[in-house]
Amino acid sequence: MPLQTITLAPGVNTEATPTQNMGVIQTSQLIRFKAAGNMVLAEKMGGWQKFYPQSVGSPIRALHAWEGINADSHLGIGAEESLSVLSGNYYQNVTPHIAVSNIAPDFSTVSGSAVVTIIDTNIVPSSLDSIYIETPIAIGGLILQGPYAINSVPSTNTYLITAASNATSTVSHAGALPTFTTLIGTPGITISLDNHGFVVGSSFAISTPTVVGGLTLSGSYIVQSVPTADTFTINASNAATSSATVPMNGGNAQIIYYIGIAFAPPPGGYGVNTYGTGTYGTGEAPSPSEGSPITTTNWTLDNWGEILIACPSNGPIYTWSPDSGYSVATKVIQAPLINGGIFVSEPSQILVAWASSVNGVQDPLLINWSDSSDYTNWSVTALTQAGGYRIPTGSKIVGGLQGPQFGFIWTDIDVWAMQYIQPPFVFGFNKLAEECGLIARHAACVVNSTVYWMGNNQFYLYAGAGVQPIVCSVWDTVFQDLDLQNIDKITAASNNGFGEVAWHYPSISNGTGEVDSYVKYNFILNCWDYGKLARTAWIDQSVLGQPIGGSPDGYVYQHETTNDADGSPMGEYFETGYVQISQGEELMFLDWMIPDFRYGKYNSAPNATLNITLKYTDYPSGQVKTKGPYQVNSATSYKNPRLRGRQVSMRIEGAGLGSWWRMGGLRYRAAPDGKR
CATH class of the missing domain: 2.60.120 (Jelly Rolls)
Known part of the structure; x- marks a missing residue:
């Protein structure tokens, strides 16, 4: 034989x-x-071992490594209940804090001045904070809505902001919200708002849902007519079932406070520290009202030089840097209020926000972007490169990233190229292919000059010659056991050192709704394998060395550093x-x-x-x-x-x-x- x-x-x-x-x-x-x-x-x-010995306390959804100007390396960690940064062995929780207040309007203006005084007994503000006025407030010839920095805090519960224009009258301790009036059997709604400034065709945003005449008003509406300077009309999608008049949010102003918490100042007193220690003008006490740390289902992270940029799913954009003076990430004041995610476009250095918003109302197909080299400036003028574009196909933008030559924007059904073309258009948009959308925000990655992603029923790559499907020999194992209720947890995991791209996903057979499985493609050998490994976030080789992955239990692991599974058999x-x-x-x-x-x-x-x-x-x-x-x-x-x-x-x-x-x-x- x-x-x-x-x-x-x-x-x-x-x-x-x-x-x-x-x-x-x-x-x-x-x-x-x-x-x-x-x-x-x-x-x-x-194998792998812990990169940091402690858990961050909740499932990790995003990781990002970057290096500061002093050759100091950092790891941003976006988890469901925290945003944190690892700098060497130093761990810092930088989760943004917010507070939401609903109060009877107490605004004051002075004729000829843009300064507005606000009194809110629900909060003790700080000049480190910023606010977002969700409900339009008419006061002194002004309409106040949107983001504002707090300029100063003259007394407890009182602070000053600057409006976009000067008030035309002096008014004290007042403010009016929009009032909605319906007529039974018609979809037309008359809105009363002093000195509203709208014209026919304008967009009116209702970010605080209001029920009137059997209708629930929420989102963006087109102004249909403008009978007077203090009234205008919109159309609802259905006819009112009753005639009624209701103020927005019950007549209360809704204000979101984005709390800026400074590092606690060093001990004071004669003889403490050495002469000249510290920077002149620093050392403001922590914000009296700390608010509550935000929670989210997912994050997108990037960096702008040494600054970490973080966007919680369907939330604002926050930044943090080692020398910011803040112990928490703070909101980019002028950036859109609601965003699906972000990435930095190169080489123009423009911050891109997808599934973004206008006036606090999210449009799932809208892309907004900042001025070049200035992520704080989102004003669309002839002097900036800030702008926006609405993808005309699909039902929502699922994800976006910067590719080797241009940005990639995926909807649920197709993929678009976002190419920088300089002003006045700034970006050009071209559909690369149809019926090859992205399944989850983190289900795409770039390896060398190729972009790989997972779609709803297939895997794809783009390498310059068009979008190509990747034949998968383990398709049944993945797509017939994929937990479709938790697909946003899917994450791509490239390991360029071994010619591999993996996708970690939640399986039906696991039954927990959490990531537990992976499928892996070897792009050198054009072959697949699969298995069980719970990795909820991933970065390839970086300034921190070998690939790093996050887990559902909040631990961070570095891979390819050992032969074992953090001290246990694999x-x-x-x-x-x-x-x-x-x-x-x-x-x-x-x-x-x-x-x-x-x-x-x-x-x-x-x-x-x-x-x-x-x-x-x-x-x-x-x-x-x-x-x-x-x-x-x-x-x-x-x-x-x-x-x-x-x-x-x-x-x-x-x-x-x-x-x-x-x-x-x-x-x-x-x-x-x-x-x-």
């Missing part, structure tokens, strides 16, 4: 049956494939399809097996131990019997399994700690053993 060598094809195939998968791996866990001349070999994947394995003789016409007798592995890395001790289990059956749907596991190591010459069956498969699994292995040319001796 001659010896035969098991030669495995590259990749894993779960589309075919085990009988069809002769010489092909059928199932896998934590393995990868390595090109070796004209051969492709299966090996154990690299549990790696794979299982092949069936081997048979004469197309399975005859049974086989297998009595001798000669293992062939690399039992350790180059210049390392060959200390790996593996278990080999043989599974055999007479028919594809028949009873499966097993032999083994047979433990093998560098001292093992052969094993004598002695089995009879029509079809035989093999399971290889690692055992123990601190070891690594790669499969070679495992041989076996088998001979025909009759028919049955």
